[in-house]
Amino acid sequence: MNLKSVKILTTLILSGLLFLGCGGGSATTTPTATAPVFSSATVADDLLDGNFTTSTIVYDATANNDLNITYTLATGVGSNDLFNIASDGNVTFKALPTISGAHNDYNLTITATDTANNHTDQNVTLRVMNDVIDLGATYGFLIAPVHVGGKWFYYWDRSGDGTNANIGSLNGGLDITTHDILDGLFNHDINGTVNTTVANYDGAYGTTNDYRYATINGVSVVLLTTGTGLANEGAWYSLNDNLTSYTDLAAVWDAHNTGVGTSGTPAGWQDYAYWSATPSTNGHALMGLYYGYVDSDPDDTNYYVVLQVR
Incomplete structure (x- = not known):
């Protein structure tokens, strides 16, 4: 074998294009150069204050189905210093x-590293x-928030007593309000x-399925739609599990009822009817949880209210 052939053979071996076995053994493979994929x-927005501990x-x-992957948090990046992360990717608060x-x-940067030291960051x-x-x-x-369909819905305690009891000092001591x-x-x-x-029906440029957003005391809130969320929805009908999807108030009922025609009111809410943003033929639609x-009812009628917090 001449010098040129030796150099070519050496190059092939070092580049991993040729593998030599001993005693007829099978060829070996080199570690992949592909970075982990998350x-x-x-x-993650389903956490409620007071519902978890530092062990939660x-x-x-998760990257590469957790196969041969180790997870870490870089020190001093974003909110990383407030959290612990286990090698399997489980994240917990250091303090509540x-x-x-x-x-x-909280903004975290998580690094997934494989056994070949390939790594990927995810924010x-x-x-x-x-x-x-x-x-x-x-x-x-x-108060009394529930998480349904990726959204947070709160009962509006208009009377300000911290409950749904209608005994506070605000809004005449009542949680109900007109549209x-x-x-x-x-x-x-x-x-x-x-x-x-x-x-709207009364001629006012007020609430619709599109115009239903507000900011109150710095909090971004949204009035919910109901039923199918269609404009001019006002005819009475009972919701049932034959429908393929629900919006907002109807989704809350669907998540909390025990069957067609039963209550779907979450704990801490009034077991009654709630205003929606959906226009109707005589005012706005309402949802009887x-x-x-x-x-539907005219806009000068009083009902309870649920708000989405963004």
């Missing part, structure tokens, strides 16, 4: 957080919702534009 979500897994990082306002958001936003949200001296509190009041608050679209073009129906 399959876990980049957002608040996020589970104090939630101010509606929620706290994760972890949100912890407050279980009681103060809407200020005029508007009371949001006329709601139309003056929830009349912005998702971009903050005020409704000046779409009139105590039975599972959609109906």
